Amino acid sequence: MKLSEAAVGTKVKIVSVNFQPDLQGRILGLGFVPGTIVEVVREAPFGDPRVYTVHGKMITLRNSEADLIEVQPVERSFPLSMAEVGKRYVVKAFLGGPFFMSRVKSMGLYIGSLIEVRSKFPITALVDGRIIRIGMGMAEKIMVEEI
Amino acid sequence: MKTVALVGNPNVGKSSLFNAITGARQYVANWPGVTVSRKEGTKTWRGVELKFVDLPGIYSLGAISLDEKVTRGYLLREHPDVIVVVVDALNMEQGLFLLIEVLEMRENVMLVVNSIDEARKKNLRIDKYELEKHFGVHVVFTSAVTGEGIEELLDRILHIIRKREVHSFVNFKYQPEIEERINDIEKKIENVKELSSYKKRWLAIKALERDPEVVEILGDYNIKAPSELEAKKFKEMIAQRRYEYIDSVLREAMSIPTKKMSLSEALDHVITHKFLGIPIFLAMMYLAFSFTFDVMSPFSDLIDRGFSALGEWMRTIMGSGWVTSLVVNGVIGGVGAVLVFVPNIFGMFLALGFMEEVGYLPRAAFVIDKLMYKLKLSGRSFMSLILGFGCNVPAVMSTRGIPDYRERLITILVSPFITCSARLPTYILLAGIFFKGKETVVIFSIYLSSIVLTAISATVLNKVLFKGQPVPLVMELPRYRLPSAKNLWLYVWERGKHFLEKAGTIILISAIIIWFLGNFPSAGDNSLAADLGKIFEPIFRPLGYDWKMVTALIFGAAAKEVVVSTFQMMYGNPAEVLPSVITPYMALSFMFFVMAYMPCFATVAVIKSEAGGWKWATFSILYSLAVAYTIALLISLVGRLIW
Numbered sequence: 001m002k003l004s005e006a007a008v009g010t011k012v013k014i015v016s017v018n019f020q021p022d023l024q025g026r027i028l029g030l031g032f033v034p035g036t037i038v039e040v041v042r043e044a045p046f047g048d049p050r051v052y053t054v055h056g057k058m059i060t061l062r063n064s065e066a067d068l069i070e071v072q073p074v075e076r077s078f079p080l081s082m083a084e085v086g087k088r089y090v091v092k093a094f095l096g097g098p099f100f101m102s103r104v105k106s107m108g109l110y111i112g113s114l115i116e117v118r119s120k121f122p123i124t125a126l127v128d129g130r131i132i133r134i135g136m137g138m139a140e141k142i143m144v145e146e147i
Numbered sequence: 148m149k150t151v152a153l154v155g156n157p158n159v160g161k162s163s164l165f166n167a168i169t170g171a172r173q174y175v176a177n178w179p180g181v182t183v184s185r186k187e188g189t190k191t192w193r194g195v196e197l198k199f200v201d202l203p204g205i206y207s208l209g210a211i212s213l214d215e216k217v218t219r220g221y222l223l224r225e226h227p228d229v230i231v232v233v234v235d236a237l238n239m240e241q242g243l244f245l246l247i248e249v250l251e252m253r254e255n256v257m258l259v260v261n262s263i264d265e266a267r268k269k270n271l272r273i274d275k276y277e278l279e280k281h282f283g284v285h286v287v288f289t290s291a292v293t294g295e296g297i298e299e300l301l302d303r304i305l306h307i308i309r310k311r312e313v314h315s316f317v318n319f320k321y322q323p324e325i326e327e328r329i330n331d332i333e334k335k336i337e338n339v340k341e342l343s344s345y346k347k348r349w350l351a352i353k354a355l356e357r358d359p360e361v362v363e364i365l366g367d368y369n370i371k372a373p374s375e376l377e378a379k380k381f382k383e384m385i386a387q388r389r390y391e392y393i394d395s396v397l398r399e400a401m402s403i404p405t406k407k408m409s410l411s412e413a414l415d416h417v418i419t420h421k422f423l424g425i426p427i428f429l430a431m432m433y434l435a436f437s438f439t440f441d442v443m444s445p446f447s448d449l450i451d452r453g454f455s456a457l458g459e460w461m462r463t464i465m466g467s468g469w470v471t472s473l474v475v476n477g478v479i480g481g482v483g484a485v486l487v488f489v490p491n492i493f494g495m496f497l498a499l500g501f502m503e504e505v506g507y508l509p510r511a512a513f514v515i516d517k518l519m520y521k522l523k524l525s526g527r528s529f530m531s532l533i534l535g536f537g538c539n540v541p542a543v544m545s546t547r548g549i550p551d552y553r554e555r556l557i558t559i560l561v562s563p564f565i566t567c568s569a570r571l572p573t574y575i576l577l578a579g580i581f582f583k584g585k586e587t588v589v590i591f592s593i594y595l596s597s598i599v600l601t602a603i604s605a606t607v608l609n610k611v612l613f614k615g616q617p618v619p620l621v622m623e624l625p626r627y628r629l630p631s632a633k634n635l636w637l638y639v640w641e642r643g644k645h646f647l648e649k650a651g652t653i654i655l656i657s658a659i660i661i662w663f664l665g666n667f668p669s670a671g672d673n674s675l676a677a678d679l680g681k682i683f684e685p686i687f688r689p690l691g692y693d694w695k696m697v698t699a700l701i702f703g704a705a706a707k708e709v710v711v712s713t714f715q716m717m718y719g720n721p722a723e724v725l726p727s728v729i730t731p732y733m734a735l736s737f738m739f740f741v742m743a744y745m746p747c748f749a750t751v752a753v754i755k756s757e758a759g760g761w762k763w764a765t766f767s768i769l770y771s772l773a774v775a776y777t778i779a780l781l782i783s784l785v786g787r788l789i790w
Contacts, residue, residue: 029241056239
């Protein structure tokens with residue numbers, strides 16, 4: 001997963017940093033090194049750029065820059081938007097209001113539902129033998145765990 | 148005299164520490180050949196004269212960005228007697244990363260942990276001796292705000308000067324694979340006498356990372372660097388190991404306080420908020436704007452009245468005659484017209500300095516970035532451009548804070564299109580004569596066009612000059628700090644004094660020249676100024692301007708206010724005479740010409756010094772003249788069809 005895809009409020013671990021040689025040194029120096037935990041703090045108006053905490057500093061990166069950093073989730077449960085294609089997940093929580101709850105219910109999603117992600121942007125997934133489509137905005141509010 | 152270099156990340160309070168040590172005994176110059184400013188100051192301590200050099204804030208000692216190049220080149224070639232690495236007590240990691248890099252490169256290094264007072268307030272305890280043990284350097288805790296630790300720091304500096312330090316830094320090793328490669332390269336370097344001034348280990352590490360400069364140095368002696376793919380892996384491993392080491396040292400050397408939402412985080416939650424961010428940004432801009440113009444204008448009026456009184460007084464004691472006219476109309480009138488803006492300019496820098504020191508500026512840049520990105524600029528350049536509505540000179544000067552050269556250059560080149568306050572008198576005069584009752588609409592449309600023109604220019608210049616590569620926005624959001632009065636004053640003075648210097652030089656000289664041209668051999672139609680206007684008149688015939696308007700434009704190039712005063716001089720009473728000379732659409736075309744045409748002398752001078760040479764200053768003049776002529780011609784042509 002790319003760092004730009006990690007949801008606001010989540011923590012992820014850096015797998016690799018793939019900038020051009022000219023920027024690579026500065027990015028590594030700032031603390032974006034493999035193995036480091038990064039927290040997604042906030043996004044600017046219009047969703048870009050975003051602020052990350054890395055080694056205690058708050059650093060802004062445009063999404064086009066965060067695209068170049070590969071990460072993986074560290075917490076056991078994370079938003080469905082961060083799920084990987086081909087893996088299976090179990091729904092742990094919904095982080096939305098009444099309107100959101102009625103929408104997920106109408107899609108046949110419950111706490112404990114098993115989801116197999118088939119593709120992303122938006123997410124298409126296999127749930128109870130049916131293929132459903134889930135927008136990325138909705139997927140950010142569905143907390144899942146990998147099985 | 149002994150030299151002490153201050154090195155550190157941006158926002159660690161390095162400059163505050165520098166101010167606290169050297170006080171007002173400092174000066175700013177440019178690094179040779181580049182436009183990064185070089186701050187130096189002196190301090191005599193226990194009979195030893197020390198020269199402090201405040202190096203640009205950086206995160207790593209690569210040789211890519213201008214700031215990095217300057218810092219690294221200085222440490223590598225100018226051999227300062229002591230290198231002080233400054234880190235922030237509240238967030239030491241990135242600073243210690245830099246410390247490791249400096250230690251690998253040079254001897255006589257020491258560590259300063261700054262803002263120790265803030266750390267104490269947060270119950271953060273740092274063990275000085277653990278840091279000294281693990282990094283093998285002297286460590287001093289300081290606070291630039293309270294002055295704590297500064298004497299100890301100066302004592303330690305003297306100690307290092309007397310008894311040179313060699314750092315073995317034995318505890319720190321890279322991964323076996325890296326160490327093996329380092330050894331191989333070190334062995335090859337050992338045989339080359341010419342490389343003995345460098346630390347072998349540093350050369351070896353940089354070679355593994357394929358650092359362009361080191362690869363070139365070693366290439367001369369047939370020492371090969373790894374492939375690009377390998378180098379990328381090594382670079383990652385090296386950085387990873389450094390951070391692992393730092394984390395392990397800090398676990399021993401630092402107590403982590405219980406985390407609660409700090410004021411800084413709470414403020415950030417609102418100020419950089421998804422929806423509130425932009426309204427807050429606009430409100431802050433409005434406040435800065437209104438401080439610069441409304442709060443400061445009484446002072447401007449005071450200076451204005453002072454110069455008028457001075458002029459009157461000179462006239463009474465010197466009588467009438469050409470010398471009096473030169474002194475009163477030329478020197479006092481010309482220079483005074485510019486000095487009137489000094490309070491606005493200092494006010495503007497005070498507002499900007501406050502926002503920068505308190506930590507708002509990077510947040511503003513963060514919030515507005517998406518919009519500026521469309522122009523291939525970033526939020527930072529927006530800050531500079533907005534200053535241009537007051538005066539283009541500080542707008543251009545404030546681009547010093549823009550780290551990316553490309554973005555900085557574009558911002559400098561487009562900022563003259565922001566219509567400054569000196570152009571307003573022309574709009575008011577002409578709109579009042581030709582568009583009575585519709586003045587506001589006309590003037591507002593000029594301001595609007597000015598913004599649109601700036602945006603279009605930025606896009607076009609980026610496409611043409613740089614093929615539109617976007618500027619990266621890798622920026623730190625530092626924690627909020629209350630700026631000290633001393634730091635603010637130094638901020639304002641350091642920037643504002645350039646303006647005073649310019650008033651005393653370029654503006655004084657041009658005022659005198661204009662006076663002579665306007666009065667010899669005789670004032671009016673037969674003056675040299677009239678000859679000048681008549682030479683260029685044919686060029687402006689398609690636009691419909693007469694030679695007097697052309698003369699005003701030529702004089703106005705020195706300072707835009709001069710356009711109106713030349714009108715006064717040439718036409719006697721413009722309100723009565725002008726309507727018989729030109730039509731309303733020609734007046735409109737003239738206003739747009741004044742809005743867009745060449746930057747005034749003072750702006751040209753700062754463009755030259757800030758963009759680095761006459762090339763860009765000339766470009767700016769020619770480009771804006773072409774744009775102004777095109778727009779004015781279009782208005783004249785369309786106007787001719789309509790009226």
